[in-house]
Amino acid sequence: METAPHAAPLPQAFTDGVFPAGCPSRTLLDHITSKWGVLILIALSEGDQRWSDLRRRAEGISEKMLAQTLKTLERDGLVSRNAQPVIPPRVDYSLTARGYELSALLVPLVAWAFDNAEDIINGVPQGK
Amino acid sequence: METAPHAAPLPQAFTDGVFPAGCPSRTLLDHITSKWGVLILIALSEGDQRWSDLRRRAEGISEKMLAQTLKTLERDGLVSRNAQPVIPPRVDYSLTARGYELSALLVPLVAWAFDNAEDIINGVPQGK
DNA sequence: TAAGGTACTGACCTCAGGGTAAGTAACTGT
DNA sequence: ACAGTTACTTACCCTGAGGTCAGTACCTTA
Numbered sequence: 198m199e200t201a202p203h204a205a206p207l208p209q210a211f212t213d214g215v216f217p218a219g220c221p222s223r224t225l226l227d228h229i230t231s232k233w234g235v236l237i238l239i240a241l242s243e244g245d246q247r248w249s250d251l252r253r254r255a256e257g258i259s260e261k262m263l264a265q266t267l268k269t270l271e272r273d274g275l276v277s278r279n280a281q282p283v284i285p286p287r288v289d290y291s292l293t294a295r296g297y298e299l300s301a302l303l304v305p306l307v308a309w310a311f312d313n314a315e316d317i318i319n320g321v322p323q324g325k
Numbered sequence: 326m327e328t329a330p331h332a333a334p335l336p337q338a339f340t341d342g343v344f345p346a347g348c349p350s351r352t353l354l355d356h357i358t359s360k361w362g363v364l365i366l367i368a369l370s371e372g373d374q375r376w377s378d379l380r381r382r383a384e385g386i387s388e389k390m391l392a393q394t395l396k397t398l399e400r401d402g403l404v405s406r407n408a409q410p411v412i413p414p415r416v417d418y419s420l421t422a423r424g425y426e427l428s429a430l431l432v433p434l435v436a437w438a439f440d441n442a443e444d445i446i447n448g449v450p451q452g453k
Numbered sequence: 454t455a456a457g458g459t460a461c462t463g464a465c466c467t468c469a470g471g472g473t474a475a476g477t478a479a480c481t482g483t
Numbered sequence: 484a485c486a487g488t489t490a491c492t493t494a495c496c497c498t499g500a501g502g503t504c505a506g507t508a509c510c511t512t513a
Contacts, residue, residue, distance in 0.1 A: 214371060216364050218385035222435075222442035229438065230358035232500085236344050243342065248460055257346035259502055264461065273445050284510040285459040295441070295451060302434045307350075309430055310357065313423070314350035317401050323423060360470085376490055387472055392491065412480040413489040 228273055229299060233258055233266045238292070239307050241276065242300035245291040275299060356401055357427060361386055361394045366420070367435050369404065370428035373419040403427060 216223075228234055236255040240246060246254070252263055267290060270276040275296035279289045292300055315321075344351075356362055364383040368374060374382070380391055395418060398404040403424035409415045420428060443449075 214368065215382050216368070216384055220439075220442070221446040222439045225442040225445055226363065226435065226438045227360065229434075230363060232355065235354065235358060240342065240344070249458095254343050256344055260461070261463090261503085262501060265501090274448075274451060275445075280460090284508085285457090286461080286509085288460065293451065295445075299434075299437060302430075302437055306357075306427075306430045306434060307354065309427060310354045311348075311350045314348070314353040317353055317403075317423075318349040320402075323402060323421065388491070389473090389493090390471060393471090408490090411489095412478085413487090414479090414491080416490065 225273065228269050229275070229303070231266065231269075233262050234270060235303060235307065237263075237266055237270065238275065238296065238300050238303055241290060241292045241296070242304055245289045248288050248290070251290065270296070353401065356397050357403070357431070359394065359397075361390050362398060363431060363435065365391075365394055365398065366403065366424065366428050366431055369418060369420045369424070370432055373417045376416050376418070379418065398424070 229238065233255060236258070237251060240251055240254045248263070251267075252258060252260070255263070258266075267276060267278070271278055274293055277291055277293050279291070281287045281289075357366065361383060364386070365379060368379055368382045376391070379395075380386060380388070383391070386394075395404060395406070399406055402421055405419055405421050407417045407419070409417075
Protein backbone atom coordinates (compact mmCIF):
# COMPACT_ATOMS: atom_id res chain seq x y z
CA MET A 198 0.00 0.00 0.00
CA GLU A 199 3.06 2.18 -0.10
CA THR A 200 2.79 4.76 -2.82
CA ALA A 201 5.57 6.11 -5.01
CA PRO A 202 9.01 4.94 -3.91
CA HIS A 203 10.96 7.33 -6.08
CA ALA A 204 11.15 5.85 -9.58
CA ALA A 205 9.70 7.23 -12.86
CA PRO A 206 12.55 9.46 -14.00
CA LEU A 207 11.65 12.86 -15.36
CA PRO A 208 14.54 12.64 -17.82
CA GLN A 209 16.70 15.73 -17.80
CA ALA A 210 13.89 18.22 -17.81
CA PHE A 211 12.79 20.03 -14.69
CA THR A 212 15.77 19.01 -12.63
CA ASP A 213 14.86 21.65 -10.08
CA GLY A 214 11.35 20.23 -9.93
CA VAL A 215 9.77 23.50 -10.97
CA PHE A 216 7.55 23.81 -14.03
CA PRO A 217 8.12 27.39 -15.16
CA ALA A 218 5.03 29.42 -15.94
CA GLY A 219 6.14 31.00 -19.20
CA CYS A 220 7.54 27.79 -20.64
CA PRO A 221 6.47 27.00 -24.22
CA SER A 222 5.78 23.44 -23.15
CA ARG A 223 2.80 24.77 -21.25
CA THR A 224 1.27 25.98 -24.51
CA LEU A 225 2.04 22.77 -26.36
CA LEU A 226 0.71 20.71 -23.49
CA ASP A 227 -2.51 22.71 -23.60
CA HIS A 228 -2.90 21.89 -27.29
CA ILE A 229 -2.23 18.18 -27.07
CA THR A 230 -4.15 17.59 -23.86
CA SER A 231 -7.13 19.65 -24.94
CA LYS A 232 -10.51 18.00 -24.78
CA TRP A 233 -10.74 17.36 -28.52
CA GLY A 234 -7.06 17.38 -29.41
CA VAL A 235 -6.46 14.07 -27.66
CA LEU A 236 -9.30 12.34 -29.45
CA ILE A 237 -8.30 13.63 -32.86
CA LEU A 238 -4.70 12.55 -32.41
CA ILE A 239 -5.77 9.11 -31.23
CA ALA A 240 -8.18 8.70 -34.12
CA LEU A 241 -5.50 9.64 -36.61
CA SER A 242 -3.05 7.22 -35.01
CA GLU A 243 -4.99 4.45 -36.72
CA GLY A 244 -4.45 5.94 -40.15
CA ASP A 245 -5.59 8.75 -42.42
CA GLN A 246 -9.09 10.03 -41.97
CA ARG A 247 -11.40 12.36 -43.78
CA TRP A 248 -13.11 15.29 -42.12
CA SER A 249 -16.38 13.39 -41.95
CA ASP A 250 -14.65 10.35 -40.43
CA LEU A 251 -13.18 12.45 -37.65
CA ARG A 252 -16.52 14.06 -36.96
CA ARG A 253 -18.12 10.69 -36.55
CA ARG A 254 -15.36 9.16 -34.45
CA ALA A 255 -14.91 12.03 -32.00
CA GLU A 256 -18.54 11.72 -31.07
CA GLY A 257 -20.07 14.98 -29.94
CA ILE A 258 -17.55 17.37 -31.50
CA SER A 259 -18.99 20.35 -33.31
CA GLU A 260 -17.83 21.36 -36.76
CA LYS A 261 -16.44 24.54 -35.34
CA MET A 262 -14.28 22.76 -32.80
CA LEU A 263 -13.15 20.15 -35.28
CA ALA A 264 -11.93 22.87 -37.62
CA GLN A 265 -10.29 24.79 -34.80
CA THR A 266 -8.59 21.75 -33.31
CA LEU A 267 -7.29 20.56 -36.66
CA LYS A 268 -5.90 24.01 -37.42
CA THR A 269 -4.04 24.13 -34.14
CA LEU A 270 -2.60 20.67 -34.58
CA GLU A 271 -1.62 21.51 -38.14
CA ARG A 272 0.11 24.70 -37.03
CA ASP A 273 2.01 22.63 -34.48
CA GLY A 274 3.19 20.33 -37.22
CA LEU A 275 1.46 17.30 -35.78
CA VAL A 276 -1.21 16.84 -38.41
CA SER A 277 -1.08 17.37 -42.15
CA ARG A 278 -3.97 18.28 -44.39
CA ASN A 279 -4.40 16.97 -47.90
CA ALA A 280 -7.21 18.53 -49.90
CA GLN A 281 -8.21 17.03 -53.23
CA PRO A 282 -9.78 19.47 -55.68
CA VAL A 283 -12.85 17.38 -56.38
CA ILE A 284 -16.54 17.99 -56.00
CA PRO A 285 -17.88 17.31 -53.46
CA PRO A 286 -14.69 18.21 -51.58
CA ARG A 287 -12.49 15.51 -50.14
CA VAL A 288 -9.90 16.31 -47.48
CA ASP A 289 -7.71 13.74 -45.79
CA TYR A 290 -5.93 14.29 -42.52
CA SER A 291 -2.96 12.33 -41.29
CA LEU A 292 -0.30 12.46 -38.63
CA THR A 293 3.11 13.85 -39.45
CA ALA A 294 6.18 11.98 -38.22
CA ARG A 295 6.16 14.23 -35.21
CA GLY A 296 2.49 13.65 -34.61
CA TYR A 297 2.95 9.93 -34.86
CA GLU A 298 5.74 10.08 -32.31
CA LEU A 299 3.38 11.88 -29.98
CA SER A 300 0.46 9.54 -30.57
CA ALA A 301 2.63 6.64 -29.50
CA LEU A 302 2.75 8.24 -26.05
CA LEU A 303 -0.86 9.30 -26.05
CA VAL A 304 -2.38 5.95 -26.96
CA PRO A 305 -1.38 4.08 -23.80
CA LEU A 306 -2.63 6.97 -21.71
CA VAL A 307 -6.05 6.97 -23.31
CA ALA A 308 -6.19 3.17 -23.17
CA TRP A 309 -5.45 3.34 -19.45
CA ALA A 310 -8.14 5.95 -18.94
CA PHE A 311 -10.60 3.80 -20.83
CA ASP A 312 -9.76 0.74 -18.76
CA ASN A 313 -9.95 2.50 -15.41
CA ALA A 314 -12.63 5.08 -16.01
CA GLU A 315 -15.65 3.11 -14.92
CA ASP A 316 -14.15 2.01 -11.62
CA ILE A 317 -12.78 5.43 -10.84
CA ILE A 318 -15.82 7.49 -11.69
CA ASN A 319 -18.10 5.06 -9.88
CA GLY A 320 -15.84 5.17 -6.87
CA VAL A 321 -14.48 1.62 -6.77
CA PRO A 322 -11.61 1.93 -4.25
CA GLN A 323 -8.46 0.28 -5.47
CA GLY A 324 -8.53 -3.51 -5.68
CA LYS A 325 -10.30 -4.19 -8.98
CA MET B 326 8.15 11.11 -45.15
CA GLU B 327 5.30 8.67 -45.02
CA THR B 328 3.15 9.24 -41.99
CA ALA B 329 1.39 6.59 -39.94
CA PRO B 330 1.56 3.15 -41.55
CA HIS B 331 -0.95 1.51 -39.27
CA ALA B 332 0.85 0.54 -36.07
CA ALA B 333 0.22 1.84 -32.51
CA PRO B 334 -2.49 -0.56 -31.39
CA LEU B 335 -5.38 0.91 -29.49
CA PRO B 336 -5.58 -2.27 -27.38
CA GLN B 337 -9.07 -3.69 -27.21
CA ALA B 338 -10.82 -0.42 -26.60
CA PHE B 339 -12.67 1.47 -29.33
CA THR B 340 -12.61 -1.39 -31.80
CA ASP B 341 -15.19 0.40 -33.86
CA GLY B 342 -13.03 3.52 -33.84
CA VAL B 343 -15.69 5.64 -32.22
CA PHE B 344 -15.15 7.45 -28.94
CA PRO B 345 -18.61 7.55 -27.42
CA ALA B 346 -19.78 10.88 -26.04
CA GLY B 347 -21.21 9.70 -22.73
CA CYS B 348 -18.26 7.45 -21.90
CA PRO B 349 -16.87 7.83 -18.34
CA SER B 350 -13.37 7.87 -19.83
CA ARG B 351 -14.18 11.31 -21.19
CA THR B 352 -14.62 12.60 -17.67
CA LEU B 353 -11.52 10.91 -16.35
CA LEU B 354 -9.52 12.13 -19.31
CA ASP B 355 -10.70 15.66 -18.60
CA HIS B 356 -9.42 15.36 -15.05
CA ILE B 357 -6.01 13.93 -15.81
CA THR B 358 -5.34 16.08 -18.86
CA SER B 359 -6.51 19.26 -17.20
CA LYS B 360 -4.16 22.22 -17.22
CA TRP B 361 -3.09 21.77 -13.60
CA GLY B 362 -3.88 18.10 -13.11
CA VAL B 363 -1.01 17.04 -15.33
CA LEU B 364 1.51 19.18 -13.50
CA ILE B 365 0.39 18.03 -10.06
CA LEU B 366 0.57 14.38 -11.03
CA ILE B 367 4.01 14.82 -12.53
CA ALA B 368 5.26 16.68 -9.49
CA LEU B 369 4.00 13.95 -7.19
CA SER B 370 5.62 11.28 -9.34
CA GLU B 371 8.90 12.34 -7.81
CA GLY B 372 7.70 11.65 -4.31
CA ASP B 373 5.49 13.06 -1.57
CA GLN B 374 5.00 16.79 -1.47
CA ARG B 375 3.46 19.28 0.87
CA TRP B 376 0.86 21.78 -0.20
CA SER B 377 3.41 24.55 -0.28
CA ASP B 378 5.81 22.44 -2.36
CA LEU B 379 3.17 21.84 -4.97
CA ARG B 380 2.30 25.51 -5.10
CA ARG B 381 5.90 26.37 -5.78
CA ARG B 382 6.50 23.65 -8.34
CA ALA B 383 3.40 24.16 -10.42
CA GLU B 384 4.44 27.73 -11.00
CA GLY B 385 1.52 30.07 -11.53
CA ILE B 386 -1.19 27.95 -9.94
CA SER B 387 -3.58 29.76 -7.62
CA GLU B 388 -4.46 28.40 -4.21
CA LYS B 389 -8.01 27.94 -5.34
CA MET B 390 -7.04 25.80 -8.30
CA LEU B 391 -4.53 23.81 -6.30
CA ALA B 392 -7.22 22.92 -3.77
CA GLN B 393 -9.73 22.12 -6.47
CA THR B 394 -7.34 20.00 -8.52
CA LEU B 395 -6.15 18.05 -5.51
CA LYS B 396 -9.73 17.35 -4.47
CA THR B 397 -10.61 16.02 -7.89
CA LEU B 398 -7.55 13.81 -8.05
CA GLU B 399 -8.22 12.57 -4.54
CA ARG B 400 -11.82 11.74 -5.40
CA ASP B 401 -10.53 9.81 -8.39
CA GLY B 402 -8.29 7.79 -6.11
CA LEU B 403 -5.10 9.00 -7.74
CA VAL B 404 -3.77 11.14 -4.92
CA SER B 405 -3.92 10.60 -1.20
CA ARG B 406 -3.92 13.29 1.44
CA ASN B 407 -2.20 12.95 4.78
CA ALA B 408 -2.84 15.75 7.25
CA GLN B 409 -0.83 15.95 10.45
CA PRO B 410 -2.59 17.64 13.35
CA VAL B 411 0.16 20.12 14.07
CA ILE B 412 0.31 23.87 14.16
CA PRO B 413 1.02 25.36 11.72
CA PRO B 414 -0.72 22.66 9.66
CA ARG B 415 1.27 20.17 7.66
CA VAL B 416 -0.34 18.20 4.86
CA ASP B 417 1.48 15.76 2.63
CA TYR B 418 0.20 14.58 -0.71
CA SER B 419 1.29 11.45 -2.50
CA LEU B 420 0.28 9.26 -5.39
CA THR B 421 -1.77 6.16 -4.76
CA ALA B 422 -0.81 2.94 -6.55
CA ARG B 423 -3.30 3.86 -9.23
CA GLY B 424 -1.94 7.36 -9.50
CA TYR B 425 1.56 6.08 -9.79
CA GLU B 426 0.51 3.77 -12.57
CA LEU B 427 -0.92 6.77 -14.37
CA SER B 428 2.07 8.99 -13.80
CA ALA B 429 4.26 6.40 -15.47
CA LEU B 430 2.32 7.09 -18.66
CA LEU B 431 2.15 10.82 -18.14
CA VAL B 432 5.83 11.44 -17.52
CA PRO B 433 7.06 10.48 -21.02
CA LEU B 434 4.34 12.60 -22.54
CA VAL B 435 5.32 15.69 -20.60
CA ALA B 436 8.99 15.01 -21.24
CA TRP B 437 8.26 14.85 -24.97
CA ALA B 438 6.31 18.08 -24.82
CA PHE B 439 9.16 19.72 -22.98
CA ASP B 440 11.70 18.53 -25.53
CA ASN B 441 9.70 19.53 -28.59
CA ALA B 442 7.89 22.61 -27.36
CA GLU B 443 10.39 25.24 -28.37
CA ASP B 444 10.74 23.99 -31.95
CA ILE B 445 7.02 23.52 -32.40
CA ILE B 446 5.86 26.81 -30.96
CA ASN B 447 8.54 28.72 -32.83
CA GLY B 448 7.58 26.94 -36.01
CA VAL B 449 10.69 24.86 -36.72
CA PRO B 450 9.43 22.49 -39.46
CA GLN B 451 10.42 18.93 -38.80
CA GLY B 452 14.11 18.10 -39.13
CA LYS B 453 15.53 19.09 -35.72
C1' DT C 454 -35.23 22.48 -61.19
C1' DA C 455 -34.56 21.23 -56.89
C1' DA C 456 -32.40 18.48 -53.45
C1' DG C 457 -28.14 16.41 -51.68
C1' DG C 458 -23.39 15.70 -50.39
C1' DT C 459 -18.77 17.62 -48.36
C1' DA C 460 -15.95 20.67 -45.96
C1' DC C 461 -15.90 24.33 -44.20
C1' DT C 462 -16.67 29.87 -42.11
C1' DG C 463 -18.84 33.35 -39.27
C1' DA C 464 -22.06 35.44 -35.91
C1' DC C 465 -23.90 34.99 -31.63
C1' DC C 466 -24.43 33.42 -27.01
C1' DT C 467 -23.64 30.66 -22.74
C1' DC C 468 -21.24 28.74 -19.07
C1' DA C 469 -17.59 27.17 -16.50
C1' DG C 470 -12.60 27.21 -15.84
C1' DG C 471 -9.86 29.86 -13.58
C1' DG C 472 -7.84 34.40 -11.54
C1' DT C 473 -7.76 37.82 -7.45
C1' DA C 474 -8.17 38.92 -2.97
C1' DA C 475 -9.63 38.61 1.54
C1' DG C 476 -10.75 35.84 5.53
C1' DT C 477 -9.88 31.90 9.01
C1' DA C 478 -7.94 28.69 12.57
C1' DA C 479 -4.61 27.85 15.93
C1' DC C 480 -0.43 27.90 17.75
C1' DT C 481 4.66 29.93 18.25
C1' DG C 482 8.16 33.16 18.71
C1' DT C 483 9.53 38.19 20.01
C1' DA D 484 0.05 42.00 22.30
C1' DC D 485 1.12 41.15 17.71
C1' DA D 486 3.13 39.43 13.62
C1' DG D 487 4.11 35.07 11.33
C1' DT D 488 3.24 30.50 9.63
C1' DT D 489 0.41 26.93 6.86
C1' DA D 490 -3.38 25.15 4.55
C1' DC D 491 -7.07 26.17 3.22
C1' DT D 492 -12.36 28.51 2.03
C1' DT D 493 -15.37 31.90 0.14
C1' DA D 494 -17.02 35.62 -2.77
C1' DC D 495 -16.65 38.00 -6.85
C1' DC D 496 -15.46 38.62 -11.53
C1' DC D 497 -13.93 37.81 -16.27
C1' DT D 498 -12.05 35.63 -20.29
C1' DG D 499 -12.29 32.21 -23.49
C1' DA D 500 -13.62 27.42 -24.61
C1' DG D 501 -17.10 25.67 -26.86
C1' DG D 502 -22.14 25.03 -28.49
C1' DT D 503 -25.83 26.30 -32.07
C1' DC D 504 -27.21 27.61 -36.29
C1' DA D 505 -27.14 29.59 -40.67
C1' DG D 506 -24.68 30.29 -44.84
C1' DT D 507 -21.45 29.02 -48.92
C1' DA D 508 -19.28 26.73 -53.01
C1' DC D 509 -19.72 23.48 -56.54
C1' DC D 510 -20.98 19.63 -58.84
C1' DT D 511 -24.17 15.38 -59.25
C1' DT D 512 -28.30 12.92 -59.44
C1' DA D 513 -33.27 12.39 -59.45
